[in-house]
Amino acid sequence: MTRQDSLHLLCMKKNVFSILLLAIMVIIACNKNELTPPVSPGGDTPPDPFANKYEGTYYGIYEETNNGVGDTGVFEKDTSYAFTLKIGDATNQDITIRGLEDIGSLVVDKHGNFAFEDFNRTIEGNFKGDSLFLHTKKLSGTYTYPQYFVIQKLDFGGVKQE
Numbered sequence: 001m002t003r004q005d006s007l008h009l010l011c012m013k014k015n016v017f018s019i020l021l022l023a024i025m026v027i028i029a030c031n032k033n034e035l036t037p038p039v040s041p042g043g044d045t046p047p048d049p050f051a052n053k054y055e056g057t058y059y060g061i062y063e064e065t066n067n068g069v070g071d072t073g074v075f076e077k078d079t080s081y082a083f084t085l086k087i088g089d090a091t092n093q094d095i096t097i098r099g100l101e102d103i104g105s106l107v108v109d110k111h112g113n114f115a116f117e118d119f120n121r122t123i124e125g126n127f128k129g130d131s132l133f134l135h136t137k138k139l140s141g142t143y144t145y146p147q148y149f150v151i152q153k154l155d156f157g158g159v160k161q162e
Helices: 003-029
Strands: 056-070 073-089 095-098 102-106 113-118 121-128 131-136 140-144 148-161
Touching: 056 131, 073 131, 073 148, 102 113, 121 148
Parallel strands: none
Antiparallel strands: 056 073, 056 148, 073 095, 095 102, 113 121, 121 131, 131 148, 140 148
């Protein structure tokens, strides 16, 4: 092999190496994973960090227990039925409740707990996962003269609808 053939072979090796290096750089630059936009685990769009996580419609069972004294003597009346509550956003993590009565802005603590006064009784609420629970912590009485005296206990348990 002549000196000229050796130089020619050396140039060809450098060209092949350059082409190979260029091809690797193009493959790395065109990596499909790097070009795909990130997708959030919940769907195509990332969740809004300012959205109220409790807002929505909760469907469940409402239970009411009434024990009282009326014109006909002592009575007890228990009832339960399907019920829907709408929880609205009242800024930050505060909520509003829309049901038979509208309840204004309520503060929800970091554990999902809240409470409010309604018809002379304290009603406590709690969000757990996608569920909402409301209940009276203790029995409370109401008196409407001259008709009756009632001790009433309320409970609601519902799941957020999508």
